[in-house]
Amino acid sequence: MTDELRGLLRESAEAHLPDRARMLARVERGTARPGAARGPRDRARTGTLTWPKIVLATLATAGTLTASALTVVAVVHTPDPPRQPAAVAPSAVDRTPPPTAGSRTEDGPLWADGSVDPHSNTYWAQSNVTLKTRKPLTALVVELRIALTAGVKDTGSWRTLPAEDFELSAREEGGFLVYRWTLKPGRNVPSGEHVFAGQYDHATGGRDAKDDAYRIDAAVAGEGGAAVWGGFA
Structure with a gap:
């Protein structure tokens, strides 16, 4: 991949929301520069290898940006502290075993x-x-x-x-x-x-x-x- 193509991909990644049509136009202009003509075999190799690489690089950039955004949201939003269970009212009558000896009448x-x-x-x-x-x-x-x-x-x-x-x-x-x-x-x-x-x-x-x-x-x-x-x- 040429230095110019790498520069184009870097610009697309920095835009956060890549415009596919604009990026394709930039790539076409870059591959059409003087002296860049190639034979059929070169064009076939470019058609099968260059575009998948471009697509994968774009997806990877978008995925990185999405993960970064989620990380920011997770850091900024602090979850509410867990609620404590409601206190259970004690029984009106405290049941204790009957005494084995003595009495209280x-x-x-x-x-x-x-x-x-x-x-x-x-x-x-x-x-x-x-x-x-x-x-x-x-x-x-x-x-x-x-x-x-x-x-x-x-x-x-x-x-x-x-x-x-x-x-x-x-x-x-x-x-x-x-x-x-x-x-x-x-x-x-x-x-x-x-x-x-x-x-x-x-x-x-x-x-x-x-x-x-x-x-x-x-x-x-x-x-x-x-x-x-x-x-x-």
Whole structure:
């Protein structure tokens, strides 16, 4: 390729947006200069080699300019910092495992007690958890744990508050038959006395309730959380 052709290609590259028609005209003028006449073989070689080189050089120049433009845009535009996920509100009731010993029957406006119902008999029993609150509750979880002594099997449960206000589960967990009443979101427990009871079969004879336990966790309207727990000894 002659020095003049290289100069023409350099001018086209510097223009950023090459004008193909103008560039071809410049190339033709350059190849038509005096003394540049060639034989058929030379013209054939020029037709097959020179134009592909010109086209490839033009494309390479355009590609380089495009890549440079993209690099500039990437440097100038700083992406927005990633958004932090929205903070998750903590549960209204902090569920912690019931204590294995001791009791706390009063906390703030809450008071509670556990007892075996006097109507229990030699093969069936009912355990009652009595809750008293001096203020309305916006969240409540009542858990009754019956030790899996011989023959213990769930036969039902009830509560004095509306059934539709609670989610109820009764399952065996870690050596206990566990009844759990959870107040549904948006529901409230009024001030007053409320009872939660679990019913179960057991082996014939007297049953010792010394390992049974209960726990109550609540959110008191306008005051925060409170918790009480105890046993049935």
